Amino acid sequence: MAHLTPEEWDAHYAKGGRFRSLGEAERRVLAAHVPAPAGGLALDVGCGLGELARHLAGSGYRVDAIDLSAAALAEAGRTGGPEVAYLRLDVERDDLGQLPHTAYDLITVRLAWAFVRDRTRVLNRLRERLRPGGALCVITSVADAVPEGKRPVALDEEEIGLLCAGWESAGRYDADGLALLVLRGPSPGPLVCAAKGRPVPHALTGAGVVVTDPVGRVLLGWSVRGVWELPGGKNDPGEDFASAGVRELAEETSLRADPAGVRVRAVLLDSVDGIPRLTAAVQVTAFTGSPVVTEPHLIHRWEWHEAADLPALSAPLFTPSAHVLDTVWPGLLPGLPPVHRYPVAGD
Structure with missing residues (x-):
């Protein structure tokens, strides 16, 4: 697993580093399973250059987008398209009370979950930020479907199982080889x-x-x-x-x-x-x-x-x-x- 500092992420983007573009298959699955409700609020975690955040804004959500890289957020803010509120925030280390809103209808994490170290704690804090009926959507590469050199930035089946545990509903959809997970109804079970x-x-x-x-x-x-x-x-x-x-x-x-x-x-x-x-x-x-x-x-x-x-x-x-x-x-x-x-x- 890769865990980078904000300075390392800034250097990544300054050198022209990019992630896989949002694909048509992802757009279709998002439209089918997490359409924007009236007055819908979305939070895009690890937004990078803001492509997904802008797509959600264009789909009818009001979007807050957070990332720990100032360089990524600066470039995202210069890009045209629907308005998005960008905020520099480290979802692992900073107080989520700094978010512009207390709860969201949709929280997305695209190609970023593998970079989170304390996943269980972060997942619990994101659950707490969902409105009733809201969804957490995690889009990730799958270890078995990527070359060996890219497996540190993908999730294996065990990690996907951990992510999907403790929800009333955990849908998994294929989006051109990516796993798109739609998680609803936080439902932590008894300690085992x-x-x-x-x-x-x-x-x-x-x-x-x-x-x-x-x-x-x-x-x-x-x-x-x-x-x-x-x-x-x-x-x-x-x-x-x-x-x-x-x-x-x-x-x-x-x-x-x-x-x-x-x-x-x-x-x-x-x-x-x-x-x-x-x-x-x-x-x-x-x-x-x-x-x-x-x-x-x-x-x-x-x-x-x-x-x-x-x-x-x-x-x-x-x-x-x-x-x-x-x-x-x-x-x-x-x-x-x-x-x-x-x-x-x-x-």
């Missing part, structure tokens, strides 16, 4: 906890690490086994839980923390396939670096999540991670599997 398969028999002891960023978001990884999980893992011989948590955090994400500043909140005991499992709930609030996938055979990507979103994750949460999260935010996650919890003295 899941294992990742039977472990190799041994003494299962380890640490789960709740690491939070400066605004309180918690880091979770999307596992190759189809669950969300915290950083963490087994103790090495002679290693305490705090040191194990710090080491695993560095090995799995490249984030660095000082063991002296780490809190062991509790020790949790449950079992998996008849094998006792002991997990230390380790909390890290001070670290350096940015999350990086260092073990792609285990984790697809790391995302910062709002704690309040965790009860409505559209995919399972690894059971020990759920227990550790419930130690830091007691009562946040309902209906967890049973566990013996032993708070650490002085916590």
Whole structure:
């Protein structure tokens, strides 16, 4: 997956970089499935040079178009066509309260979803901006249909499945090889906890690490086994839980923390396939670096999540991670599997 800075995007457009033009097949699908209602408002996220935004405006929507590239927005504003309100806004990092309107009949993301790092959190914030009956439309390249070199800017079937989960209606349409997704009726399901398969028999002891960023978001990884999980893992011989948590955090994400500043909140005991499992709930609030996938055979990507979103994750949460999260935010996650919890003295 490609994650570029605003400066890198500005350089991309300054050098004449462009994306695939809006095709007739896309126009037909949009007209058929998301026609503009009377007084309809649309938000185009990652609008780039504004081609889709202008098309929506010409179709009857009043359109707000946002992008993090000042260069793209400047060029979009110079282009003729229906009037569009352009705004520089980073949908991942900026407050969506800056948008000109509180809610929209249509939100579009064309050829940009693969560039979003914290997709689950961003998706939740976009859901909140839909009017009743509104639709989120994501147009994307599909990994299986593009050359290998372009797969980082396409979505595979697993990612498309994650995007479509938690909606009352999720339509998928082909638009000359692009997948055009029309998602309606946000409907987050109950939290589901899941294992990742039977472990190799041994003494299962380890640490789960709740690491939070400066605004309180918690880091979770999307596992190759189809669950969300915290950083963490087994103790090495002679290693305490705090040191194990710090080491695993560095090995799995490249984030660095000082063991002296780490809190062991509790020790949790449950079992998996008849094998006792002991997990230390380790909390890290001070670290350096940015999350990086260092073990792609285990984790697809790391995302910062709002704690309040965790009860409505559209995919399972690894059971020990759920227990550790419930130690830091007691009562946040309902209906967890049973566990013996032993708070650490002085916590």
